[in-house]
Amino acid sequence: MTSLLPTGKQINLQLGWPSPSLFPSEDLNAAASSVFSSFDVASSALVYGPSRGYVPLRSQMAKFLGSMYHGNPEAIEESRVCIAGGASQNLSNTLLRFADPSYTRRIWMVEPTYFLACPVFEDCGFIGKMRGVPEDDEGIDLGFLERALAETEAEYAGKCEEGRLKTPANGYEKIYKHIIYVVPTFSNPSGKTMSLEHRYSLVRLAIKYDALVISDDVYDFLSWPHEQENYIEGGKLEISPTLVDINRELDPESKWGNTMSNGSFSKIIAPGARVSWAMGTPAFVSFLATTGASISGGNPGHLSSTFVENMLSSGALQTHIEKKLIPTYSSRYYAMVKAIEEYLEPLGVKVITGQPYHSHYRTSDGGGSAAKIQAAGGFFLSISLPSTYQDVPGLAKAALEKEELKIAYGKMFEVKGDAGSKERSKTSFGNSIRLCWSFHEEEAIKEGIMRLRSVLLSYDKI
Ligand SMILES: Cc1ncc(COP(=O)(O)O)c(C=O)c1O
Missing domain, CATH: 3.90.1150.10 (Aspartate Aminotransferase, domain 1)
Incomplete structure (x- = not known):
């Protein structure tokens, strides 16, 4: 590059x-020194990592997400989290595991869209199958989306399984009919945040149409008052619930769910760290993390994961x-x-x-x-x-x-x-x-x- x-x-x-x-170079330096100065920790950092991610990071991650989203470190179970090598890579992995261009009808993207997501979808076989859904003042035009979903389903009626390659018999138990891509909080590029009402309605639509909403939540933890006079040092704004939390509330028994939260340390540590996380149902994150490449090569963010774990457990x-x-x-x-x-x-x-x-x-x-x-x-x-x-x-x-x-x-x-x-x-x-x-x-x-x-x-x- x-x-x-x-x-x-x-x-x-x-x-x-x-x-x-x-x-945070000094914190990363301290973290790396601590990892490399223990034979046992260094050994576990330098082997192939578990495909779902470095175990101590997974448990720190669950505590961190629980604290950030719910003010309670116990609110999110470790089984609902996996580690990846960046939100971009994980977007690709999500498509590889849960979409099939011969079955999944469309990728619906809020427009204006994060343009660098387009080549990821194309790489995964969706050239010509991406469609824009206008953003409205509350984050996404739900009327437009529902009409488009219904029309597409009518178009596909009767030929659902024709030519499908990723089948349960081939090890792909869950392939979604639609993918919806959104950046609900402090969106890239518009900066808008999706209202709570739209978040609920979007998840309901996803459930109704067998869609997976991929929610890039990479900016969620960077917030402050819009008016400078309201700013207080050390003040914290409550974060909007993720679509995954809403999905869990609306459909608690769902094995796969209809949403995944794609988070990243790129914006809160450094892009070169190449560590990120995904949140979803336990079945969803386990299957997501076991792409062929991760089974062969282990978790892609493994060494950096050990540094990030150190920064999280120390509070740095x-x-x-x-x-x-x-x-x-x-x-x-x-x-x-x-x-x-x-x-x-x-x-x-x-x-x-x-x-x-x-x-x-x-x-x-x-x-x-x-x-x-x-x-x-x-x-x-x-x-x-x-x-x-x-x-x-x-x-x-x-x-x-x-x-x-x-x-x-x-x-x-x-x-x-x-x-x-x-x-x-x-x-x-x-x-x-x-x-x-x-x-x-x-x-x-x-x-x-x-x-x-x-x-x-x-x-x-x-
Ligand atoms: C919405 C969105 N998703 C993903 C990314 C890339 O994330 P990562 O560096 O973790 O691959 C960015 C970076 O600009 C972004 O704005």
Whole structure:
């Protein structure tokens, strides 16, 4: 891979990477030293790892997820968690284990979509079978999705099993008819968060249509108040329930479930760590983790898993999130929003918010407001341009050439191979720009927004 790091004076508001100054190198160094200074631990770190993941990490992971999502380390059983080598890889594994292009009808992707998921689906045999579902203010247009699911089922009536390759006789007990791909919390690219009502309705639809919802939950633990004056050091926002929790509540006896939570340490430790987790029913995560490659090569994130386990059991990761990441990302977010208000809103630009996401905000001693406040978080926000700006890809090109500013434009987030998505982008998300605050510091973010203003002001000269 060629380096995507900004060079010279370039400001890259496209790059969804944590800045290197935020990597917990000292904690990782301490973790690695501790692993390698014990013969027994080092030995278990350097053999093939169990396909479901390093056992001590699995149990730390369950405690961590229980604490983060439920405020109770015992709330999630270890049997519901497996470890993987990144959310991207696990997306691929999920398709390999639970979908079959000769049987699974469609991949439904919320649009604008996380565009790098498209090639993963294509690799798994779904070229031409991906379809966009518009995002609405509450996260996903459920009416559109239900109509599309029903129409597709009518199309397939009577030819369900024709040509199916992954059958129970071949070891694939559960293949879903549909896959639905969403990023419900602080979505990439829009920044929107799915409402609780839509989460419940989406899971009900998935159950009704034998669909698996793959929920990329990689930004869930990075949240703070939208209003800077509400920010309290050490404050924590309650996190929305995962679709997996909702699925468990609605259909507790289901063996496979209809949802999987795809989480990752890429955004809260470092992308190079290549460790992630999946949450689902015990049957689901066991089968997911036993792809042919993992049976042969062991868990793909094994050595790094031992470092991550050390960071979790020592509490270093929890401290890193609370004391470093949230304070840094929130102040970059506030700097970006302030700069947009000052330099872009006078030109008619709007921040896309959807229905604001509200949540309880508390300090560890129980302080904070009893009322819910508006939350922000993740890595991205999207802005919409007034309709006078027709050629947004051209604008992004000019930003790079004239201002050394890199931005991601709406068209990039179309669902690949779906003519409907391409068409809809012309009248909806095509006029948007995604901006990221994770890589640059406040001054560079402000400078980047000022450069964007210059590009917008010289638009008619492009
Ligand atoms: C929604 C979403 N899913 C997955 C990923 C990639 O995750 P990982 O680094 O764990 O493969 C990203 C990274 O930008 C993302 O935004």
